[in-house]
Amino acid sequence: MSTEHPSIARFREEHQRRGGTGEIVILPDSVHTAALAAAALGCEVGAIANSLLFDADGSPVLVLTSGAHRVDTGLLAERIGTGPLRRATPDFVREHTGQAIGGVSPIGHPTPLTTYVDPWLQRHDVLWAAAGHPAAVFSTTHDELLALTGATPVEVE
Template sequence: MPAEHPSITTFRAELDRRGGTGEIVVLPDSVHTAALAAEALGCEVGAIANSLLFDSDDSPVLLLTSGAHRVDLARVAGVTGPLVRADKDFVRRHTGQVIGGVSPFAHPAPVPTYIDPWLRRHEVVWAAAGHPAAVFSTTYDELVAMTGATELEVE
């Protein structure tokens, strides 16, 4: 059995530290879209919590959105300030992770986080676990507790 990727190990330790109760699953192929993740996990696409990092005047803002939604940037920017999709270097600098594997937490420094309340509709929510092929299960309430996220309608 190959060794666990260091980014997953780091995430696992932070999940434990925050009292997370979910399971980490490493899928055979990376799941760069909510649809691919949902297919691999056998769940609805809406139960996938996409971690989308944005640049707001050179400060990071993380949106945890349902895989069933597209972000209305104008609407969200009314609350967060101006948003520009972050490039790979910005993502790596602020999360320590790569695009496609950004977890809701386990970043080098706290990142202001907002969560799509639509995710509340699902008993189990799946989010990235620090690597493009790794996800973890949680509940909406547990995810909010672990991230300190503020609810924000994103559509």
């Protein structure tokens, strides 16, 4: 019987199903911020691909951006053609991703999410993103993130 957290196991299955090639790492402690993740992994904060869920008038919008960036929600809403983007509540995040804030992965959600990837992430050969739980991450690349998620590249700043 596996002792792996169910959300990590679901991520692992989806990652494999989609052909993900990166390593899944379970860290000893929760890394719910880019700075904590970078410190635990020994990488630059910019190599952390944050999964940020926004509420666009009730519709979820997932943005994968560098831990070194802030999303300009007004500019991003204009670029992607939505109404105002608001930071999602914990309940909204759980409803649309099946995961908790701090552990939202780019894939493995109950239904497909409209997803955007910050092209700035191309600056790093190896990226790290959440793997369905605040203590789980996986390695990937910018191109693999696009392939895994079907995301559209968009500048977020």
